Amino acid sequence: MITISAFKWVPPFAQGLVRDLRVRWALEEAGLPYQTRLIDPDVQGSSEYRSLQPFGQVPVFQEDGLTLFESGAIVLHIASRSEVLLPADAAGRARAMTWVFAALNSMEIYIQQLAEIDLFNADQQWAQLHRPDVEKAVQRRLQELAACLGDREYLEGRFTVGDLMMTTVLRNLRHTRLINAVPTLKAYQERCEARPAFQRALAAQMEPFRQR
Numbered sequence: 001m002i003t004i005s006a007f008k009w010v011p012p013f014a015q016g017l018v019r020d021l022r023v024r025w026a027l028e029e030a031g032l033p034y035q036t037r038l039i040d041p042d043v044q045g046s047s048e049y050r051s052l053q054p055f056g057q058v059p060v061f062q063e064d065g066l067t068l069f070e071s072g073a074i075v076l077h078i079a080s081r082s083e084v085l086l087p088a089d090a091a092g093r094a095r096a097m098t099w100v101f102a103a104l105n106s107m108e109i110y111i112q113q114l115a116e117i118d119l120f121n122a123d124q125q126w127a128q129l130h131r132p133d134v135e136k137a138v139q140r141r142l143q144e145l146a147a148c149l150g151d152r153e154y155l156e157g158r159f160t161v162g163d164l165m166m167t168t169v170l171r172n173l174r175h176t177r178l179i180n181a182v183p184t185l186k187a188y189q190e191r192c193e194a195r196p197a198f199q200r201a202l203a204a205q206m207e208p209f210r211q212r
């Protein structure tokens with residue numbers, strides 16, 4: 001049985017954003033059952049957990065003696081087992097994987113900077129000075145992504161793991177109006193998040209938070 005790690009609890013601003021969401025979503029799309037290991041800060045700091053995830057973060061993926069960390073690597077590993085996530089043809093697979101890296105390397109690095117400023121450092125002077133430039137960089141990337149998407153439903157025409165990763169990255173802007181300002185992306189994100197597999201993944205992440 002696949003086991004993934006996730007947090008027992010996170011503050012409301014992070015609920016629905018924690019990176020086990022993308023792994024849960026991939027597992028749901030692939031139809032692979034899984035169980036969760038819910039952890040807290042004590043476990044995060046333990047040598048046992050660090051031996052699975054060197055940085056003490058979630059998610060960790062475990063199955064039959066294989067342990068993986070880094071949500072991108074985990075999601076690609078899951079995707080390799082499902083044509084829902086990765087097309088059968090080699091070129092299609094390569095293009096879908098390219099979008100996973102684009103989401104993580106060309107979008108998330110900017111979006112994460114904005115989230116760090118707004119959610120963790122809003123009262124710091126350096127953050128206030130830096131924010132306009134970071135917001136501009138995010139806006140530029142969003143416009144470029146929207147231009148590339150054009151009037152297609154998904155980045156490769158059909159849904160792939162690239163859309164899954166891109167959607168989870170775009171969600172980190174939910175505290176802003178930046179996605180709303182780009183109607184193509186707003187519709188794209190809504191389309192991806194309407195997938196039943198996403199809804200199941202989100203409900204599963206939120207479940208333990210509600211119990212507290």
Ligand SMILES: N[C@@H](CCC(=O)N[C@@H](CS)C(=O)NCC(=O)O)C(=O)O
Pocket residue numbers: 017018019020044056057058059069070071072
């Ligand atoms: N690059 C890693 C980042 C993982 C990550 O940032 N996880 C966050 C939750 S979304 C975490 O565990 N934060 C707690 C910490 O860093 O101590 C991945 O994609 O798996």
